[in-house]
Amino acid sequence: MAGLERKTAIVTGASSGIGAATAAALAREGARVAGGARRVDQLETEIKLELDVTDQESCGRFVEAAIGELGGLDILVNNAGLGLGRDPFGESTEEDEEMQLETNIHGLIRMTRLCLPHIRDGGHIINMGSIAGRQAYENAAVYVASKFAVRGFTYALREDLLGRPIRLTTVDPGLVETNFSRVRFRGDEEKAKAPYEGVDALRPEDIAECILFALTRPLHVNIDELVVKALAQSSPVRIART
Numbered sequence: 001m002a003g004l005e006r007k008t009a010i011v012t013g014a015s016s017g018i019g020a021a022t023a024a025a026l027a028r029e030g031a032r033v034a035g036g037a038r039r040v041d042q043l044e045t046e047i048k049l050e051l052d053v054t055d056q057e058s059c060g061r062f063v064e065a066a067i068g069e070l071g072g073l074d075i076l077v078n079n080a081g082l083g084l085g086r087d088p089f090g091e092s093t094e095e096d097e098e099m100q101l102e103t104n105i106h107g108l109i110r111m112t113r114l115c116l117p118h119i120r121d122g123g124h125i126i127n128m129g130s131i132a133g134r135q136a137y138e139n140a141a142v143y144v145a146s147k148f149a150v151r152g153f154t155y156a157l158r159e160d161l162l163g164r165p166i167r168l169t170t171v172d173p174g175l176v177e178t179n180f181s182r183v184r185f186r187g188d189e190e191k192a193k194a195p196y197e198g199v200d201a202l203r204p205e206d207i208a209e210c211i212l213f214a215l216t217r218p219l220h221v222n223i224d225e226l227v228v229k230a231l232a233q234s235s236p237v238r239i240a241r242t
């Protein structure tokens with residue numbers, strides 16, 4: 001089994017939730033990790049760098065500094081993302097649409113393009129999708145569209161990378177208890193708590209362990225897709241609550 005000693009990694013959105021747990025798991029397994037987020041003070045990675053994936057210049061600065069510190073790249077975890085609101089599409093705003101598309105799609109594509117030239121042979125790209133990118137649900141049209149796009153981009157990139165020694169995995173989690181809902185409901189604690197009530201949701205560490213599994217397969221094994229749901233969840237909206 002391939003270990004992560006002497007590997008280097010970039011994790012976007014490492015200040016919270018799945019990204020923070022993944023960065024911690026990679027470091028635990030011996031990788032040197034550069035974490036990026038807008039809230040740089042929340043980062044607990046070895047290398048902490050400010051990153052706004054919606055901003056081209058910020059991404060350029062981040063990649064240059066991260067590669068400068070790491071000396072090359074083995075693992076890119078494109079995790080930064082967000083949903084905004086749970087409203088019927090008719091109530092969607094240009095601003096919220098732009099923010100979700102810029103972060104979840106353009107940010108991920110931009111970071112991939114900037115990092116790709118630095119990824120060494122045997123490298124691995126992990127793209128954070130969602131079960132929202134496999135099955136639509138109501139009142140989340142733009143978030144759903146963004147995650148379908150992540151899956152489409154990942155499939156297409158797999159074609160373009162074919163023949164090169166770089167692995168690529170899309171990770172599609174279901175309900176994970178993180179800061180996600182707090183961001184989605186703009187700090188409304190009552191609304192933010194509701195999705196996790198009466199259900200044993202996934203923890204960020206559960207997803208981090210699945211990512212580790214993909215990263216530590218022998219080099220000829222590419223885990224194309226990981227779909228991970230809580231036992232009590234069968235689809236984005238079907239949840240057996242107690």
Ligand code: NAP
Binds near residue numbers: 012018052107174183
């Ligand atoms: P979270 O706790 O809110 O973490 C989101 C992370 O993304 C934070 O570190 C945040 O950092 C970062 N981020 C947001 N906008 C950014 C930007 N413009 N530039 C750089 N970083 C940015 O939520 P999470 O659940 O861990 O979400 C992580 C990923 O998992 C997202 O792509 C999300 O769509 C996906 N996902 C989550 C769930 C779930 O149920 N929680 C399910 C499926 C998929 P800053 O705010 O400090 O910038």
